[in-house]
Amino acid sequence: MSTEADLAPEPEAPPERPGWSRWVIIGAALLAVLLIGATIGMFLTRLADGADDTATPKAGSVEVGFAQDMSTHHLQAVTMANWARDHSTDPEIRQLAFDIQSTQLEQVGRMKGWLMMWGQPEQAIGAYMKWMTEPMGHGHGGSGPMPMQPANGAPMPGMASDAEMAKMQTLTGKALDVDFLQLMLRHHQGGTDMAQYALDHSQLPAVKALANSMLTSQGAEMNQMTLLLKARGAEPLPAP
Numbered sequence: 549m550s551t552e553a554d555l556a557p558e559p560e561a562p563p564e565r566p567g568w569s570r571w572v573i574i575g576a577a578l579l580a581v582l583l584i585g586a587t588i589g590m591f592l593t594r595l596a597d598g599a600d601d602t603a604t605p606k607a608g609s610v611e612v613g614f615a616q617d618m619s620t621h622h623l624q625a626v627t628m629a630n631w632a633r634d635h636s637t638d639p640e641i642r643q644l645a646f647d648i649q650s651t652q653l654e655q656v657g658r659m660k661g662w663l664m665m666w667g668q669p670e671q672a673i674g675a676y677m678k679w680m681t682e683p684m685g686h687g688h689g690g691s692g693p694m695p696m697q698p699a700n701g702a703p704m705p706g707m708a709s710d711a712e713m714a715k716m717q718t719l720t721g722k723a724l725d726v727d728f729l730q731l732m733l734r735h736h737q738g739g740t741d742m743a744q745y746a747l748d749h750s751q752l753p754a755v756k757a758l759a760n761s762m763l764t765s766q767g768a769e770m771n772q773m774t775l776l777l778k779a780r781g782a783e784p785l786p787a788p
Contacts, residue, residue, distance in 0.1 A: 605666055611755050613679025614746040615659035616672040621739050622652040624707050631717060632728040641725045651765060676704050680745050698788055705788035706738015726782045733773040736766045738788040
């Protein structure tokens with residue numbers, strides 16, 4: 549004999565979430581990180597500078613040049629990390645890529661926040677790294693300024709060329725993981741001199757603090773990537 553519960557209709561399954569909704573959520577999260585970074589950047593700079601207009605960095609200064617060029621440098625790392633996170637099947641690579649993407653996107657937001665508050669364009673006009681006018685004592689023996697044009701034709705040291713980016717996007721499996729690690733390790737190495745120069749020459753505490761944070765976090769990631777490459781039987785690319 550059937551009971552009332554037996555005759556009740558089966559509850560309907562919830563509708564399947566469309567595939568594109570995942571990307572909408574991820575995109576919204578990334579935008580939120582960028583906006584948070586911009587807000588933090590503006591707040592910290594206002595806190596450090598107060599209301600003194602003479603403390604506002606001008607075009608061509610270390611502070612403006614660093615924010616413009618490092619943002620461009622970082623955004624390529626974010627692009628590479630996003631690709632590796634979405635296409636690698638290795639949990640270690642995916643976690644590393646997520647960490648790099650999250651950290652550098654927040655830092656880009658912070659630097660763009662500074663530029664907005666300083667009334668400066670997000671992109672440098674003319675050649676990159678013109679703000680680095682003093683001889684470098686870090687990694688170049690103090691004999692002269694760091695090279696402005698990398699051998700691979702990329703805009704700044706450590707950055708991947710268009711051909712290298714295109715090649716990475718054709719790879720899968722271990723080949724993709726190794727290529728990503730090699731490109732990202734070189735990318736971090738290339739950004740080190742910019743961060744060190746900003747730390748040594750900027751007059752703004754907020755800029756010096758961010759540069760120091762980059763050196764610390766990327767130094768740890770470079771050590772990690774070197775070990776990950778060794779575990780996969782691969783070597784780093786030549787330093788930029």
